[in-house]
Amino acid sequence: MEMKVISRDSSPGSSDLDSDQSENERGRWGRKMDYMLSMIGYCVGLGNIWRFPYLCMRNGGGAFLIPFLLFLMVCGLPLYFLEVSLGQFTGKGCFHVWEACPLFKGIGVGMVCVLFVVTLYYNIINTWTLFYMGSSFFSPVPWTRCDEEWNTPACINDRPTATSNGTLMNVSVSSIHSNYSTTVGILNGTKVVGITSEEQFWFNHILDLSDGLHDIGTLNWRLTLCFLIAWIVVCLCLIKGVKSLGKVVYVTATLPYLLLTVILIKGLTLPGSMDGIVFYIRPDFNKLANIQVWLEAGLQVFYSLGPVNQYHYILQVWLEAGLQVFYSLGPGWGPLITMASYNKFNNDCYRDSITLTLISEGTSIFGGFAIFTIIGYMSHLAGKPVEDVVQAGPGLAFLVYPEALSQLPFPNLWAVMFFVMLFSVGLDSQFAPLEGCLSAVSDMFPRLRRHKALLSIVSCVFFFLVGLVLCTSAGLYVFQLLDWYIAAFSLPLFGMLECLIFGWIYGAENMSRDIEIMIGRSVPVYMRILWCIVTPLLLMLLLIFSLYTYRPPMVGSYTYPGYARAFGWMIALLPLVPIPICAYQVLRRSNGDTLYQKFRESLKPSEDWRPVSTTESEKYNVESRFPPGDMKSTILRNVLGRES
Structure with a gap:
């Protein structure tokens, strides 16, 4: 099925791109709102529902919002803006935007590796949600x-x-x-x-959970059926690429807000709800007082650190805020680049970045209020402190909430509503990684763009068949192993390399000029400072201390055997392997007689680095992107936009 190009916008300033593309090209978002809702759907994931409230509760309540919002501005927003600018400027996915610095093409391959593994296992969460959703129609609810x-x-x-x-x-x-x-x-x-x-x-x-990875067991036919349904839904939503996705997100991206609002209103009527909210927002500034909180990081999104002393615990507060921003917004994975590549060339990506980051992370705060009304109610029923009924991760969604919902009047209604909301959020989070994989394949083999539907169907069938291991009795162990390792170290590294490449090697000044071609104004000085200095420094700290705080994965009391941990490390290193391999291949093909000359050439943009707009591409001169200058002038030009 062919992707038809959307007609060009007749508004001023949109006179460049859409009519230049043939029908078998990558396609465009039909409307600006399609893009906005798709990005919101991608960024507002299950972590906003089952992780942020927990982190806020255990890290000082309302005081946690201070480092959270600070990291949002100095780390999340700069990376977000950089990636959507790259996608929109080149009109290509994460696999092909590295022509600005060919030596690091392997980063794009590594991003696709991450997306491949995430796509493989993430849909099992939607499968669990479907199982609960179907069970919610039985009275009394079976759990x-x-x-x-x-x-x-x-x-x-x-x-x-x-x-x-x-x-x-x-x-x-x-x-x-x-x-x-x-x-x-x-x-x-x-x-x-x-x-x-x-x-x-x-x-x-x-789950029909077995005793460990050594006991795979058999397929759970009920779970397998739900897994099949989940993949069918995903396939139908993406069968026409962004054209069909842009319509689906009007439901999947907006429904969670409606249902969260309903749950919040209902929750406020329950006894104990205000205790939960007070516990959620009550500030404890003592946990933010130590200046050394800036010096330690832990990948809490994947790791359970276990018992820690008070000093170590205090040090995690600020850094958990940064990690929550980094992982919820999703820079470093590649989908932001891919989704923005379907934008019109002159779209104001700077304004969109600010709007979308505030909406996405504001959802975390808003969702926390809805969640803690229910948690406060559970605390009231159990006669226990709020902190004793709160946990992060799947246990919050599939153990704590079902118990709370069963205590409400008309439990079936509230259970269906809650799991429909989770399914909507999960679908949006599944769309972007899969579309990133499909975009990488179609960018590599442009002829496949004419067969978008077939490519989507074949890909979904492949992921379904390979993912069947997640429907066995050892499925939870496989899920935890993949989720623990795949993004553990590669994402902070990719984000840091992005800042270094486009801040210093290609240059923030050159990137600013490219963005100015699109939106008519250059990048503000504060954004250049973040790209060049602040954001890469923070990401370097995240990377260093993710290694420092490493702990082997566990599921309950089950400890993974040595061979499983070895496989996990292979998964963790998989996205990093393409970087040296691709760098070696680029060096071999680069012009120059000596290794140093080849190295210098491999850092320069290739002839393929140019705007996707045909009109702007004809005028674009790659060589003019590298004005000469000494170190001092280079630093001033990239950071401040001037040479003196």
Whole structure:
């Protein structure tokens, strides 16, 4: 199926590109709103729902917003703006924008490697959500029952509460299962141990979890069916590329806001909800007081650091804020470049970057209010402090929320609403990595652009078949292993290299001139300073301390064996391997008699580095991008836009 080019905008200043492209070209967003909603959908992911509230709670409440917003401005926004500018200027995906500095073409290949692995495993989250969504139509909701085939004698379908005379109520446990025993309450200093019905539904019914990677088990046919449905939905949404995606996001990107608002309003009517909100926003500035918080980093998005001393804990606060911004906005992965490459050439990408970063990260803050009304309600029901019912990751979405929703009036309605919201958010996060992979393939083989539908179908079938291992009894272990390692070290490195390449090697001044061709004004000085100095320094710290704080992955009490950790390190290094390989190939083909001459030539833009606009490309002179000058003038020109 051919991608038809959208007609050119008749507004002033849009007289350059669209009519120059034939029907088999990459295509364009039909409307500006298609692009905006797609970017919001990509950036507003499940981490906004199940990670940000947790980080805010444990890192000083409202005080956490100070480093969060600061990192948003000095790290998230500059990288975001840089990547969308690259995509829009070149009209190419992350695989081909490195013609500005051919020596580092391997970064584009590495980004595609990350996208490939993420695309492979991410849809299993949507699969779990579909499973819960379908189960939400049964009354009573099945995760509240202890008389199903997947339940064990240790099942507890109500949290224990104590009466005035000290006896326990609502406990229906006859024996303790050694593998999954959980402390569900404390009475008179004595722990009450059992397995909640929500945990058994999750571990025994949905996951059918085995004892480890060594026990793959069989395919769970229910989960496999949901996995197939999830991939069919993704395929249909992307079957015409950005043309169909631009229509789908009107639902998937806006529905979560509507449902979050409804959940917030309902949550505010529940007892204990205000306790949750107060706990969420209550500032604890003591956790921000130490200046050394700027010096340590930990990839908390993937790592559970376990018990730490108070000093070490204080040092994580600012850096977790930076990591949350970095991973939620998504620079360094490649989808930002790909999505922006479908923009009109003269689109104001600077204004869009500011708007989209504020909307995307504002969603994290807004979602926190909705989430903590429910958490406050759970705290009220259990008679426990708020912090004892909060956790990050899938456990929050698939254990804590289902339990809370089952306590509400009309639990089926609220469960369906909640999991529809999660599915919408998850779909948006799945679209961008897959489109990044498809764009890389079609950019490499332009003839495939005429067969976008076939390419999408074949790709989705491939990812479905390979991803079936995630539907086995060891699926959760495979998911955690891939998620733990794939982006652990490559993303901060890619982001840092982007800043160094376009800040110093190609030059912030040259990049500013290219952006000025598109939007009619140069890059502000503060953005140049961030590109050249502040942002790469912060990302270097993230990279260094991600190695320093490394801990092997775990699932509950299960520790991965040595061979699994070795495979994980292979996954972590996979995106980095193409960098030296591609650099060697470029050096071999570069002009020059000596290695030094070849090296100098490989740092210069190739003839393929030019604007996607046909009109501007004809006038563009690659050689003029490198004005001569000494070190001092080069620094002043890149950072301040002047040579003296």
